[in-house]
Amino acid sequence: MTRIAGREKVMSFLNYLISGLSLGSVYAIIALGYTMVYGIAKMLNFAHGDVIMVGGFAVYMSMNALGLNPILAVIVSIIVCTVLGIVIEKVAYKPLRKATPLAVLITAIGVSYFLQNLALLIFGSDAKLFTSVVNIKAISLANGQITITGETIVTIVVCIIIMVVLSLFIKKTKAGQAMLAVSEDKEAAELMGINVNKTISLTFAIGSGLAGIAGALLCSAYPTLTPYTGSMPGIKAFVAAVFGGIGSIPGALIGGLLLGVIENLSKAYISSQMADAIVFSVLIIVLLVKPTGLLGKKISEKV
Amino acid sequence: MAMLEVKDLEVTYGVIKAIKGVSFEVNEGEVISLIGANGAGKTTILHAVSGLLGKAGGTVTYEGQDITAYPAHKIVELGMAHVPEGRRVFAQLSVLENLKLGAYTRKDKKELEDTLQTVYKRFPRLEERKNQMAGTLSGGEQQMLAMGRALMSHPKLILMDEPSMGLSPILVEEIFSIIRDISASGTTVLLVEQNAKKALAIADRAYVLETGNIILSGSAEELINDESVKKAYLGE
Numbered sequence: 147m148t149r150i151a152g153r154e155k156v157m158s159f160l161n162y163l164i165s166g167l168s169l170g171s172v173y174a175i176i177a178l179g180y181t182m183v184y185g186i187a188k189m190l191n192f193a194h195g196d197v198i199m200v201g202g203f204a205v206y207m208s209m210n211a212l213g214l215n216p217i218l219a220v221i222v223s224i225i226v227c228t229v230l231g232i233v234i235e236k237v238a239y240k241p242l243r244k245a246t247p248l249a250v251l252i253t254a255i256g257v258s259y260f261l262q263n264l265a266l267l268i269f270g271s272d273a274k275l276f277t278s279v280v281n282i283k284a285i286s287l288a289n290g291q292i293t294i295t296g297e298t299i300v301t302i303v304v305c306i307i308i309m310v311v312l313s314l315f316i317k318k319t320k321a322g323q324a325m326l327a328v329s330e331d332k333e334a335a336e337l338m339g340i341n342v343n344k345t346i347s348l349t350f351a352i353g354s355g356l357a358g359i360a361g362a363l364l365c366s367a368y369p370t371l372t373p374y375t376g377s378m379p380g381i382k383a384f385v386a387a388v389f390g391g392i393g394s395i396p397g398a399l400i401g402g403l404l405l406g407v408i409e410n411l412s413k414a415y416i417s418s419q420m421a422d423a424i425v426f427s428v429l430i431i432v433l434l435v436k437p438t439g440l441l442g443k444k445i446s447e448k449v
Numbered sequence: 450m451a452m453l454e455v456k457d458l459e460v461t462y463g464v465i466k467a468i469k470g471v472s473f474e475v476n477e478g479e480v481i482s483l484i485g486a487n488g489a490g491k492t493t494i495l496h497a498v499s500g501l502l503g504k505a506g507g508t509v510t511y512e513g514q515d516i517t518a519y520p521a522h523k524i525v526e527l528g529m530a531h532v533p534e535g536r537r538v539f540a541q542l543s544v545l546e547n548l549k550l551g552a553y554t555r556k557d558k559k560e561l562e563d564t565l566q567t568v569y570k571r572f573p574r575l576e577e578r579k580n581q582m583a584g585t586l587s588g589g590e591q592q593m594l595a596m597g598r599a600l601m602s603h604p605k606l607i608l609m610d611e612p613s614m615g616l617s618p619i620l621v622e623e624i625f626s627i628i629r630d631i632s633a634s635g636t637t638v639l640l641v642e643q644n645a646k647k648a649l650a651i652a653d654r655a656y657v658l659e660t661g662n663i664i665l666s667g668s669a670e671e672l673i674n675d676e677s678v679k680k681a682y683l684g685e
């Protein structure tokens with residue numbers, strides 16, 4: 147009897163762990179956008195979470211109004227978010243390149259509200275029922291005691307692919323090396339012949355494109371869509387980025403995964419109301435012990 | 450026509466005018482030194498020439514082209530490289546990655562490989578350490594990397610800002626002998642130095658800068674023998 151109960155406990159723990167990894171994968175993909183933009187433009191783009199919401203609506207409209215298949219809908223979402231990211235950077239942030247960080251931060255919050263209200267105006271405040279973009283069947287393991295949904299599989303796989311491709315891009319391509327150069331020293335990068343403005347724009351494009359993917363995956367796993375859908379995951383992913391070490395790409399992955407797992411296990415074993423509080427407490431503790439986050443480098447401000 | 454012609458250049462930081470109408474020229478093949486005390490405005494002039502800083506007045510002409518309003522990354526493409534004060538190597542990247550970034554504007558892979566070999570020949574230590582992070586190099590090695598990185602763009606004109614700063618006397622000798630080599634291989638050099646003795650010894654002509662104005666110019670020989678230069682800059 148106790149042995150069977152113990153086995154059940156292990157199985158349910160594994161279930162929570164796997165779905166936590168899936169949620170964490172989404173956080174990781176979103177956190178990449180925060181961390182890359184911070185690394186290169188040295189700013190926190192608080193509108194990033196709302197780009198995810200726009201991605202969600204792009205998928206929703208593509209599938210429901212245009213009747214596109216899920217793959218095409220995700221591609222539309224990537225394109226819409228990429229363009230949106232470039233436009234936001236050009237219109238809202240580029241004019242502030244020499245402004246104080248506070249002015250930029252306030253602008254970012256303004257952009258966030260703008261996007262939410264624009265969505266409210268167009269789509270209304272009622273929650274839309276989102277059709278999943280994933281149509282892979284769930285697998286069940288250990289005589290059905292462990293179930294892994296199609297969404298979970300796809301999310302984790304997509305996250306791994308993104309990490310690998312992005313790492314190769316940065317390590318192996320000229321544009322990727324230019325991004326690293328800009329993140330270290332903008333003036334020196336200009337002296338290499340690198341167009342810093344274009345590189346920043348590219349970073350926003352990539353981060354926002356990834357938000358388009360994240361929007362599709364997030365809404366597939368949690369299928370209600372409102373103008374505020376991106377806001378909480380956005381904040382959590384920001385926490386994940388800080389947790390892992392803002393500016394670090396592997397940090398975004400580890401931070402995202404850990405956050406997803408901690409959140410899910412807290413919900414399961416402690417209290418679902420307390421889960422968010424626990425997540426933020428963990429962040430505070432990590433930052434007290436290691437202010438640069440788990441994989442963060444020392445922040446050495448150059449003059 | 451001069452290769453680089455700076456006319457009535459003015460540069461301001463906010464309300465402070467750091468450069469107050471400076472004119473000078475660099476002819477092809479020359480080594481020109483710009484000397485002056487700390488804070489005279491040497492770095493500011495180089496930053497304005499290479500496009501890192503905007504100009505409040507005056508013009509910069511390079512090979513007959515008005516480049517006054519060009520951004521820095523475009524000026525690099527025209528064949529002007531700038532070795533900045535304090536080296537500014539990319540500390541988190543390897544020596545080789547730094548060098549490759551120096552060739553960012555160049556397309557031809559084969560030519561690039563040749564230039565890399567030339568740079569390695571000139572700085573054998575860079576080849577030995579090509580996979581090492583630039584931040585872990587010594588000061589002298591970082592200076593060599595900064596120079597090698599600039600040479601990777603195959604420049605016609607190279608600007609150098611205090612390349613000998615903070616280096617031991619032996620390394621200072623080495624750096625100046627490399628500058629001589631670079632000049633001998635056909636690259637025009639505009640050198641900024643506080644080490645006036647060395648800078649005049651290597652130069653064809655020189656300009657003396659004092660709080661944003663050029664107060665003296667002439668052949669290096671004339672300036673070495675000038676009483677006021679001797680007193681203020683050569684410590685004699």
Ligand SMILES: Nc1ncnc2c1ncn2[C@@H]1O[C@H](COP(=O)(O)OP(=O)(O)O)[C@@H](O)[C@H]1O
Nearest residue numbers: 462465467485486487488489490491492493494
């Ligand atoms: N970023 C800056 N902001 C304000 N003032 C500056 C800045 N950089 C340099 N200055 C001022 O401009 C003047 C010239 O500085 P600089 O060009 O660095 O001199 P040098 O290279 O000859 O030592 C100095 O008075 C310096 O204090």
Ligand SMILES: [Mg+2]
Nearest residue numbers: 491492493534
């Ligand atoms: Mg200086």
